[in-house]
Amino acid sequence: MSKGKIREEEIRRIIRADDEWEPVGPTPMPSLTDLRNWDFRLLDTYEPFYAPFCDLCCLCTFGKCDLTEDKKGACGIDIATQQARWILICSLMGTAAHGAHGRHMIDHLIEKYGEDFKIDLGSQVNVEAPIIRTVTGLKPKNLGDLRKAIEYVEREMIHLVSATHMGQEGNYRDFESKAFHAGTLDHVALEAADIAQIVGYGLPTSIADTPLVDLGWGAIDVKKPTIVVVGHNAITAYAIVDYLRQHDLYDKVEVAGLCCTAHDVTRYDSSAKIIGPLSRQRFFLKAGLADVVVTDEQCVITDIPQMASEAGAAMVACSDKISYGLEEVSAKPVDDILREMLENQKQFLILDSEKAAEVIVRAALALAPLRQERKKLMTKEEASLLSAKCRGTCETCNRACPNLLPVNLAINQARQGDFTKLGSVFLRCIGCAKCEEACVNNIPIQKVMQAAAASDTYKIRAGRGPIHDVEIRKVGSPIVLGTIPGVILFAGCSNFPGDIDDVAWLAEELARRKYIVNLSGCAAMAAAMRKDEDGKTIYEKYIPEFDAGCIVNVGSCISNAHVVGAAIKIANIFATLPNRANFELMADYIINRVGACGVVWGPYSQKALCIGTGAVRWGIPIVLGPHGSKYRRLFMSKKEASDWRVMDGRTKQRVDTQEPTPEHMMLVTETKERALVTIIKQCFRRNDTPPGRAIKLNSYISAYKQVMGSLPDDLQNFIRTEKEIPIVYKREVIAYLKEVGWKPKISLSLPTLIGTYETKVPIEATVK
């Protein structure tokens, strides 16, 4: 369906089109097909790469259908299209998770403060919502406006879900375009949700040096009553903090979090603790250190009720997304609830966050004294004893391990009292418990790891939220010129292929090379888990500003919006291009001129997939760790062989740049070493000035030499003129270029894809 007049007027009304802060661009509140030409333009150069995870389709009862050897399903679908459909399905789970989170947060705050409650992100942030402005054309002023953004997401989403039904979309490119749309909606939701909680709960904004917060399970003072909040929606966690404050209990009770709720609760109150990322949920909960376990939503291990009751802990669920079949008791008196919890170990669902907070705190106070005995970790002796039956030979554990770890050797050594190997397995363990489930001798491997895990306390900086307009003004020019070599965002989950702290290594390698390094979510936590010889984490060593060589924790997963927002702001604030309802103009600017790269080193979730897919549509390349291959789809060029033609914005001529920049839009790399050089390369942009490119190449060469032992094998692709050869490597580079028959290439000052495909955006719009 194409947009009719009435819908167009409705949109103009919703976004207050007559407010003339900027002219309304061509695509306010884009529908499913409005950005399809842009999507197809991207897909022309960056083909989807599919790695089927299953040969079959089992989505309807005509199947299962065998899709090997070019066979089609009963519905006519082929394997490529089926993969793309799957990507859309999974992306929508991500969009919905964030969208529903945003809806909940915004509605909750509207209930508290009304829809006119103002959005004010402090003195440093005037462009408050770059994504919402660009996508919808609305400049949100208050909570009611944020709700409009979510309503837009809800409205679009149903069409996308519909397209996944059997017999709907039949072409992989259109599925990918729809997945991009899901990504865009996701970003709108992210931004709306985080802005809402920032203003509603007074989370940090317009401040760079947020407090340092304690992280690690060793940081929890288990002698206190211990409340552990798990999930990604901190509404109940905030209520717990409020209750503790109101009752002067804050220093008597330990509040600690797992996953993003941990980030957010420490943004609210920096004396809360972060236990760690998703991969530590099971480990920590099995250890039994929590007196009350509180689940909200998203990324919550589903057998928490069972783990809590095995540990003798109380357990409260707080979300309609995760209700565990429990009785909802918001309407019951607190005393009655507590009685049943404490006497009968009953678990409850409590949707009223304030009531939940009271129940949780009082349960923790009541339970803690009774649980002192249980709040102890396994000793090495106990662990050895529990491992007694293992001879390390059957390897059943290994064969079940999704991270391919040598569990057998580790347990066999632990049996003999040596925990070194188990310690290193723990560092790589994603906490799935499949090994212990598989163990022929029923060794409780996750518990045995308690004896091997280091219990350090680490420092992380509390999530700082939006990047400041003034920071953008400062770095805009060097980023676009290329003299700041890139803006990196480490986002996503803890499904790491190697050690949990590899992210710290990558972040530091980049920060030392003067990249602007941002982190969020589980990745931000993992990056805190490495100390230098002085015992400092990267958050203590590096300045928390959005600037070259600095390291920023933006916050929880929904804070990812701010880094995408920063890229938009560069176009909007620094380059003064209008962003209002101007998606293609912004994305075109980013892909050609903003050397940004997202990294999801430990991807597992549909949310991370969706965020990444959305980023690609903005022109931000994504590098994934190996587990990302199981998402089933990447976006890759064929390097020199692909179409690298762009328009020269000044001459309006089509020009073949011959340079694959950015080379891929979504790629998996196998090792962290390879990731390092790939991330660096993904920051190259067509618009780099020769000095800027020289700086980027300098990074690239130095890193490549460090990990690959030679000059980059594709160096010739990225040197356009001799001026771009980094001085330190001049001689060897020139020799190499000669050897491979390098020829100079064109370097444009106004490269743009606008004009290379059918679009409503005039090429003039790219020049400002």
Add this chain to the structure above:
Amino acid sequence: MSKGKIREEEIRRIIRADDEWEPVGPTPMPSLTDLRNWDFRLLDTYEPFYAPFCDLCCLCTFGKCDLTEDKKGACGIDIATQQARWILICSLMGTAAHGAHGRHMIDHLIEKYGEDFKIDLGSQVNVEAPIIRTVTGLKPKNLGDLRKAIEYVEREMIHLVSATHMGQEGNYRDFESKAFHAGTLDHVALEAADIAQIVGYGLPTSIADTPLVDLGWGAIDVKKPTIVVVGHNAITAYAIVDYLRQHDLYDKVEVAGLCCTAHDVTRYDSSAKIIGPLSRQRFFLKAGLADVVVTDEQCVITDIPQMASEAGAAMVACSDKISYGLEEVSAKPVDDILREMLENQKQFLILDSEKAAEVIVRAALALAPLRQERKKLMTKEEASLLSAKCRGTCETCNRACPNLLPVNLAINQARQGDFTKLGSVFLRCIGCAKCEEACVNNIPIQKVMQAAAASDTYKIRAGRGPIHDVEIRKVGSPIVLGTIPGVILFAGCSNFPGDIDDVAWLAEELARRKYIVNLSGCAAMAAAMRKDEDGKTIYEKYIPEFDAGCIVNVGSCISNAHVVGAAIKIANIFATLPNRANFELMADYIINRVGACGVVWGPYSQKALCIGTGAVRWGIPIVLGPHGSKYRRLFMSKKEASDWRVMDGRTKQRVDTQEPTPEHMMLVTETKERALVTIIKQCFRRNDTPPGRAIKLNSYISAYKQVMGSLPDDLQNFIRTEKEIPIVYKREVIAYLKEVGWKPKISLSLPTLIGTYETKVPIEATVK
């Protein structure tokens, strides 16, 4: 999240709570958890039965996870919960398909007529939207009100999709409750969509004897330019009819449809033709009889572009759900589009329905003369020749056939000039083309079937839409008393286990026994495909009223709403219970007193799953054909062993009825014979009066004897007093009851589940 005050006020505003047509009940616009207690009450008696279709979960990159032998996924999920999650995912595809359809239809009509356009369903229908009234509390007056219903669906849906993300819901009962919610939303969307098109396009309403329409591929006059519309959203099809009418071309051009668009276009204009259900799409399109193939949305075979171009037909896609990667050309001049279509065989996406209509008609007129030669079916001789290489021995075809058909024998006989077996295979063929894909000799089996398929023309009655209030008044009492033995709806798809016309057999067996038989969608088409010795179909033989022994085609899949609506109307109009925002009250009435049963004999789609799941929540049991087992979930009691206690509404005492009625809420039966007795049994209700029960038992015994050769083996479960024994079978039944030690049971006049679980509905509400 629980509903706050502001949200409650907002709902009251949306539904105009102050309009006092009825008091607002306890659950206006219920959120995810508002009907959870009702759901759990149902699940207590009707446990989910899971039949995993795959041992694994592959939904996130922690997996695949092996869920056999009680193993959990990395996220902690177990196999039962994973099945329930899958059910929710698939149900949501259904909800979204109908929701997006409704949104499109309503927005399209609002563009045409404005949001104030009145809803008027004619003199016979005053309770215009029983589902919307009951679920939301809104009595829709105009298109704008229908849009509110869809907005409610959109808003709820995002939370449900969110719950499917890894790490969200962890309990199968809550997943099922959410799937029920998806079903409820689906029903709201169905009703809104069909009401919109009825009023917007003047489809039949308040009329029972709609015109008889031609059905079957033999009905198409291929000498005329032939346009074939495929899908479920007739907006473009309506525009085609309008264009033909305006240009006086209607009698010169053949418009025929496949799937629900066919139903709807014949509701709009009864001279259009219905080719057949989904199972005939591939067969018909391969035959090449269409000059222009038009796809809209839902249930559209995905390789239509390829089949159209192989047949030299033009092809236009019309939906943002199915865009096939084609260029969208709504903005281009028609002549340019036509040129490219006719000269270069280019296919297009045209979202502007009026432009599409013009292009389609003119293309058909231009192409038809050129295609006369191709518009011929395969002769028997050609078919034999094409089968020449088959010896019937390799059976590769059979092994690929999802309907387990003996293709090898059929083709081998066809080779020898005997098409009998192939004809009978064709009757059972679901049109997937897997056999020909698998054939080691590349025999084009689907094409060869052309020589074996009967080309009869059948009569079907155009879909009549809503059931009339006056009909409800007439049948309400006998239905509730049980003297009309049941209301049956044959709905859903053409994935039949046996012959395509088995539905006709079932429908007639029931109509003869004085059931009220309704049909919709593909089932309604298939039921037309059997003629009696006088050459009459059931639509010609039976009165098209909602009354005992009559047969009604309600219309397309979205018209299913009207049969659910009829059940509600019995409670509301006949029993005068208030339905406004009163879901539990209505559902409780239906499950205890309205002997309705839904049958989906050829289920394939996620939509059918969702409709069925929604029906269960209303208290309407569903019987599925064998392919329905691949949905992975049923709802079954343990017969005598389950909890059959209810409240006696008069005494307010809990009473054990000891009778399993309705016995199951979702069940698969293997054969049509077994289906017949099961359907009959599923119409028993606790409220049946002794004479009513006697009539139902009479049906049950007669059918059972017919297909099973004896008295029912569970007869004792359903006879409460001797008065209920059907006179004709009195002697043998009494002897049987003695033999099995039968004892009389309680028979209640006001049985209700209200009061047996926690609910806001007072038991008094059930007595009126």
Add this chain to the structure above:
Amino acid sequence: MASELMTMPYYKINVLTGTKAAKVVSEPVEAARIIDKATNPLYVFGAEVIDSLVGDRLLIDFTLEIAKSRNIPICATAHVKKKMMELGVLPDSIYDIIEIVHFLKDKNWMGVRGKGFHDLVLFTGVRCDLAERGLSTLKHFAPHLKTFAICRRSHPNADFAVPVITKTEKWRVYLEGVISELGTVKA
């Protein structure tokens, strides 16, 4: 590592995705042994037993012999009862296939003869795709029993399955083999 091998079933629609698949029972003597070992078996007859010819006899002739020789109670599904009665046999219970599977999941169910849960359930003649679903249910939710699909098209979701046997003659030999071997092992 026999359990590490999976065979493809006759109908590809049932194609395995599993990690726990049937042990293929290639020899009638093995099949007989499995049946003999059971202490409380049940035999489920599907609609095909009354439609399908094995040579010149109906499939039900063979399955009845198997049932009788070890006094195994029969559950007649679909509309099988009618034909059985014509043959003069009264089945021990009447459920449709999904119903009997639903009961079998429950370890506390007393079984069709009230002797407690069945430890081995034989299936013959159930529509292959439907059988596969029911067997999957039992595989996952009925750890207390074993299933044996006596079907020439093979059933990966069963605990024990016959290999794919395309030739009717061989199928007859297999069935007759089972019948003649039954009782040769002490239960």
Add this chain to the structure above:
Amino acid sequence: MASELMTMPYYKINVLTGTKAAKVVSEPVEAARIIDKATNPLYVFGAEVIDSLVGDRLLIDFTLEIAKSRNIPICATAHVKKKMMELGVLPDSIYDIIEIVHFLKDKNWMGVRGKGFHDLVLFTGVRCDLAERGLSTLKHFAPHLKTFAICRRSHPNADFAVPVITKTEKWRVYLEGVISELGTVKA
């Protein structure tokens, strides 16, 4: 019916769901024959070749011997190049695993030595789960070539795979067997 059997790979995480699974090459001589027959093979080295010991030698020592003996060009993925250079060997091409797979899909790609598409691609040392994804891509989207996963953990998505070999000693024997048998068949 060998093609009807699927073996379970070493890592269950890769568990087959497919209907087209590897032919298991149990004998080194068969492996050598497959390699010998190829007209334009390619050998992809993954990161593990430089980390993993087979007895007292690095895995790369063996894979290099295989490559050299038939003059098979090498693609070094991940950061393997560094170690290879230390060993004095320059790989023929440098791509990360997903990149080389992306190129291999394209029948028109001229290959690492410009001689046209590779008809056989050997893999060793790629992270098992990632390899399985790449092999799946090639199975579905590169019908013009065959893949051979020379990995002791077995790879169902390859065309040819080594069976699971848990004992290092046997693995060494297998590899040495391949090396010694190579060239015994005329290409």
